[in-house]
Amino acid sequence: MAAVSDHPGERGADDPVKLIGIRESALSVDEVFAAVGDDAAGGVALFVGTVRNHDGGADVDALGYSCHPSAESEMRRIAEKVVADYPVRALAAVHRVGDLRVGDLAVVVGVSCPHRGDAFEACRKLIDDLKHEVPIWKHQKFSDGTEEWVGAC
Numbered sequence: 837m838a839a840v841s842d843h844p845g846e847r848g849a850d851d852p853v854k855l856i857g858i859r860e861s862a863l864s865v866d867e868v869f870a871a872v873g874d875d876a877a878g879g880v881a882l883f884v885g886t887v888r889n890h891d892g893g894a895d896v897d898a899l900g901y902s903c904h905p906s907a908e909s910e911m912r913r914i915a916e917k918v919v920a921d922y923p924v925r926a927l928a929a930v931h932r933v934g935d936l937r938v939g940d941l942a943v944v945v946g947v948s949c950p951h952r953g954d955a956f957e958a959c960r961k962l963i964d965d966l967k968h969e970v971p972i973w974k975h976q977k978f979s980d981g982t983e984e985w986v987g988a989c
Contacts, residue, residue, distance in 0.1 A: 844876070845875075845876030845925075845950055846876075846923065846950050847923055847950075848919055848922065848923040848924045848925065848949075849874065849876075849924065849925045849926065852919045852924040852925055852926050852927050853912065853915045853916060853919060853927050854871040854872065854926050854927060854928050855867070855868065855871040855927075855928035855929070855930065856908060856911050856912045856915055856928070856929055856930075857908065857911075857929075857930045857931075858903055858907050858908045858911070858930075858931055858932075858933055858972075859930055859931070859932055859933070860932075860933055860934045861932075862932075862940070862941065863930050863932055863941040863942075863943070863944050864944070865882065865884055865941070865944055867928075867930070867944075868882065868928045868929075868930060868944045868945070868946040869882060869946060871926065871928035871946065872925075872926040872927065872928050872946040872947060872948040873926065873948065874925035874926045874948045876925050876950060877925040877926065877948035877949060877950060877955070878949075878950050878951050878952065879948065879949050879950070879951050879952030879953070879954065879955035879956070880946065880947070880948045880955060881946065881947050881948075881952070881955040881956050881958070881959035881960075882944065882945070882946045882959070883943075883944070883945050883946075883959055883960075883962075883963045884941060884943075884944050885941070885942045885943040885944070885963070886939060886940065886941055886942060887899055887936045887937065887938050887939060887940045887942055888938065889938045891976060891984075894978045894979070894980065894982070895978060895979035895980070896938065896976055896977070896978055896979070897938070897977050897978065897979050898935065898936065898937050898938070898977045899935075899936055899974055899975060899976045899977060900933075900934060900935045900936065900974070900975045900977075901931070901932060901933045901934065901936065901942065901972055901973065901974055901975075902933055902972070902973050902975070903931075903933050903970070903971060903972040903973070904971035904972075906971060907931070907970050907971050907972055910969060910970045910971065911929055911931070911966060911970055914962065914965045914966055914969060914970065915927050915929060915962065917965070918947070918958050918961050918962045918965070919958075921958075921961070922947075922949060922954050922957065922958035922961070923949050923950055923954055924947055924948070924949055924954075924958055925948045925949060925950065926946075926947070926948045927945075927946070927947050927948075927958075927962065928944075928945065928946045928947075929943070929944070929945040929946075929962060929966060930943070930944050930945075931943045931966070931970070931972060933972070943963070943966070945959060945962050945963050945966065946959065947959040947962060973985055973986065973987055974986040
């Protein structure tokens with residue numbers, strides 16, 4: 837019997853980036869979960885970012901996301917960096933643009949790896965880097981009539 841570390845399933849897949857997208861329509865957790873499915877994966881980690889009803893002590897009524905034309909290619913660049921650093925079997929990331937309401941899904945990312953620890957770490961790295969590096973801007977509308985732009989997600 838081969839050692840566990842010698843099994844091909846213990847390594848990242850050859851082409852693990854399965855889904856990258858900027859969407860004007862509602863996002864689907866099921867779509868991302870299906871995209872990261874892999875028989876060699878023992879761990880799947882998903883992160884779902886939703887529009888919350890408050891920020892910085894103020895009530896949020898709605899918000900809008902807009903992005904630079906390079907946003908999707910930047911998402912792919914970050915995804916490729918994550919798969920270079922972790923044994924990723926499959927990865928998916930989609931972000932919403934346009935007007936959203938409280939409770940709507942804003943971003944869904946998923947990563948599958950041979951083991952749960954790597955899946956958690958890779959998923960966290962993916963969402964953190966997307967948030968900090970992809971040129972997506974959030975325009976929040978508060979209940980008191982004020983508004984605020986927030987850069988990079």
